[in-house]
Amino acid sequence: MLRFVALRLARALATVIAVMTFAFVVLRLSGDPAQVMLGPDVPQEAVEAFRRSWGLDAPLWQQYLAYLGAIFRGDFGVSMRDHSPALALVLERVPATLQLTIPALILKLGLGIPAGVYAALHRDSLIDRGVILLAVAGFTIPSFVLGLVLVLIFAVTLGVLPSGGSGTWVHGILPTLTISIGGIGVLARFSRSAMIEVMGQPYIRTAAAKGVKWRNVVRGHALPNAAVPIVTLVGFMVGSLIAGAVVVETIFSWPGIGRLLIVSVSNRDLAVVQCILLLIAAVMVVSNLVVDLLYGALDPRLRAQPTT
Amino acid sequence: MDRLVEIRDLRVAFDGVPVLHGIDLDVAPGEALGLVGESGCGKSVTWLAALGLLPAKARVTGSVRLGAGELVGAPREALETVRGKRIAMIFQDPSSALNPVIRVGRQICEALRLHRDLRGAAAKAEAIRLMEMVGIPDAPRRFDLYTHEFSGGQCQRLMIAMALAGRPDLLIADEPTTALDATIQAQILELLARLRRETGMATVFISHDLGAVAQICERVCVMYAGRIVEAGPVERLFAHPRHPYTRGLFDAIPQMTGPRRRLVPIPGTVPDPRALPPGCAFAPRCTRAHDACSRARPDLLAQPDGRTLACAYPVPEARADSFSMERAMT
Numbered sequence: 001m002l003r004f005v006a007l008r009l010a011r012a013l014a015t016v017i018a019v020m021t022f023a024f025v026v027l028r029l030s031g032d033p034a035q036v037m038l039g040p041d042v043p044q045e046a047v048e049a050f051r052r053s054w055g056l057d058a059p060l061w062q063q064y065l066a067y068l069g070a071i072f073r074g075d076f077g078v079s080m081r082d083h084s085p086a087l088a089l090v091l092e093r094v095p096a097t098l099q100l101t102i103p104a105l106i107l108k109l110g111l112g113i114p115a116g117v118y119a120a121l122h123r124d125s126l127i128d129r130g131v132i133l134l135a136v137a138g139f140t141i142p143s144f145v146l147g148l149v150l151v152l153i154f155a156v157t158l159g160v161l162p163s164g165g166s167g168t169w170v171h172g173i174l175p176t177l178t179i180s181i182g183g184i185g186v187l188a189r190f191s192r193s194a195m196i197e198v199m200g201q202p203y204i205r206t207a208a209a210k211g212v213k214w215r216n217v218v219r220g221h222a223l224p225n226a227a228v229p230i231v232t233l234v235g236f237m238v239g240s241l242i243a244g245a246v247v248v249e250t251i252f253s254w255p256g257i258g259r260l261l262i263v264s265v266s267n268r269d270l271a272v273v274q275c276i277l278l279l280i281a282a283v284m285v286v287s288n289l290v291v292d293l294l295y296g297a298l299d300p301r302l303r304a305q306p307t308t
Numbered sequence: 309m310d311r312l313v314e315i316r317d318l319r320v321a322f323d324g325v326p327v328l329h330g331i332d333l334d335v336a337p338g339e340a341l342g343l344v345g346e347s348g349c350g351k352s353v354t355w356l357a358a359l360g361l362l363p364a365k366a367r368v369t370g371s372v373r374l375g376a377g378e379l380v381g382a383p384r385e386a387l388e389t390v391r392g393k394r395i396a397m398i399f400q401d402p403s404s405a406l407n408p409v410i411r412v413g414r415q416i417c418e419a420l421r422l423h424r425d426l427r428g429a430a431a432k433a434e435a436i437r438l439m440e441m442v443g444i445p446d447a448p449r450r451f452d453l454y455t456h457e458f459s460g461g462q463c464q465r466l467m468i469a470m471a472l473a474g475r476p477d478l479l480i481a482d483e484p485t486t487a488l489d490a491t492i493q494a495q496i497l498e499l500l501a502r503l504r505r506e507t508g509m510a511t512v513f514i515s516h517d518l519g520a521v522a523q524i525c526e527r528v529c530v531m532y533a534g535r536i537v538e539a540g541p542v543e544r545l546f547a548h549p550r551h552p553y554t555r556g557l558f559d560a561i562p563q564m565t566g567p568r569r570r571l572v573p574i575p576g577t578v579p580d581p582r583a584l585p586p587g588c589a590f591a592p593r594c595t596r597a598h599d600a601c602s603r604a605r606p607d608l609l610a611q612p613d614g615r616t617l618a619c620a621y622p623v624p625e626a627r628a629d630s631f632s633m634e635r636a637m638t
Binding site: 201202203205206207208209210211212213214220221224225298299300301 | 361389391397404409419423454456
């Protein structure tokens with residue numbers, strides 16, 4: 001078990017370093033921060049002075065080693081735009097993003113899983129067909145379309161909700177809905193098929209033949225078995241708590257991580273972009289790690305030979 | 309005859325396709341009854357229908373009486389008090405018939421709580437006793453293990469322990485040894501026979517293995533295409549099979565004693581339930597069939613020797629002398 005955890009931790013760390021490296025290289029190959037920050041018409045000396053002061057004149061590998069070293073010392077660099085520490089800038093935006101993504105996650109779980117389970121237990125009924133239809137519609141509409149449609153309906157036509165901005169919880173309603181609808185659909189579809197699969201298993205018939213009440217067959221015998229595939233998907237959703245709102249934050253001008261990321265990328269604000277990507281990768285990796293450990297708790301068969 | 313279960317004209321149809329065409333069957337208290345036939349002949353469906361365990365799309369008509377109660381069409385709550393408590397059922401492929409994510413001890417305890425209101429330490433002690441009774445070695449330690457930590461044969465023992473937990477009047481064993489290898493099969497059969505002696509519960513043994521049926525049953529029903537074609541005491545049927553289908557089942561068993569003999573398979577396959585022949589369902593495969601057989605279906609009639617038989621041109625008794633009980637046992 002200890003070896004399993006250690007192996008997983010090592011892999012998680014490797015993943016994070018891979019993401020960091022990739023971000024570092026791509027950012028530096030895809031544009032010159034000096035040009036973007038200073039504008040097109042500045043003298044060459046000013047550009048070179050800028051590069052020198054940010055260490056951009058050194059060879060790429062030297063920059064990379066310096067970057068890695070700094071990260072391990074806990075130094076995430078400084079924003080080129082306002083010279084404040086990148087980490088502080090990023091963390092400052094985290095609460096705003098979580099204000100959208102956590103309620104959205106709760107909606108996804110609270111509506112998606114029950115809808116899917118109910119549909120599975122009433123397979124081929126009208127409600128089942130309705131759930132499938134809504135679920136497919138939910139996850140096939142891209143969030144930028146859905147967001148605009150919701151704005152059109154609730155802000156423009158009905159005028160009951162604001163079309164963008166932040167400040168009160170009312171501003172969060174439309175973006176939260178936009179983020180969650182796709183996830184509700186995916187989770188409903190997924191829970192439904194996981195549950196249908198499990199309900200067809202011989203041990204469900206055994207439980208019924210034993211005299212277990214129907215509701216307890218579902219709750220005590222079927223759900224624990226259906227949980228394994230569902231947890232996989234939920235883990236992915238938890239992992240995208242930070243990164244899952246980039247498009248929606250932009251649509252609704254919500255001051256979260258997503259908007260900071262977009263602004264920083266277009267400004268080539270290297271330290272900030274790297275810091276955000278590192279955070280996104282770390283959250284995703286940690287949630288995957290937790291899912292892996294949960295598998296063992298949920299299914300004893302996976303304890304003996306952990307998937308590698 | 310004193311009757312525990314009385315099945316009358318039980319019919320089952322899936323999506324409008326009849327698969328069970330009116331079964332009449334009685335089970336006496338404490339008796340061991342064998343149900344024999346090829347896959348799909350309706351052996352298991354009969355009892356799944358009786359307990360209301362078929363999927364919702366199955367249409368079940370007729371009557372299954374257990375004591376004073378009628379099971380066909382009974383509300384789910386009523387059936388839930390019968391299942392496991394009055395009639396328990398075990399299945400083939402025991403490894404997948406037990407829940408993989410619940411400790412086996414807890415699965416047995418669940419039955420004890422439902423049917424005997426045992427909880428906590430009392431339930432655990434009784435579960436361990438049952439596990440020992442069905443021959444699980446080192447039961448106290450293995451109480452907390454999961455299904456995948458047991459072999460197939462041990463899983464079937466656990467299934468049996470779970471079935472015994474409710475002290476049922478009737479145990480339906482649905483091909484309990486089909487998925488197991490030969491030596492384990494013999495052990496499980498022996499266990500079932502012993503438990504019946506010790507507990508006095510009736511057993512319905514569903515199988516396509518005639519030898520296994522001979523070993524533990526007193527009475528046997530041979531089913532073909534959703535009907536009973538021959539039934540009677542096990543010695544009589546096995547010594548003198550009279551329905552050509554029963555006879556065919558014996559001819560297809562290898563013989564351990566006597567001269568080497570070519571096995572005679574039954575030609576053809578089981579008919580599709582959507583396109584049953586108009587007369588006797590076995591006629592197209594039957595070597596004794598006359599023209600009349602494909603026009604009129606023979607009724608299941610009581611014979612002077614105590615068996616019931618549905619055949620217009622049965623195997624004459626004199627010709628069947630060479631079939632011995634011993635052969636069926638091999």
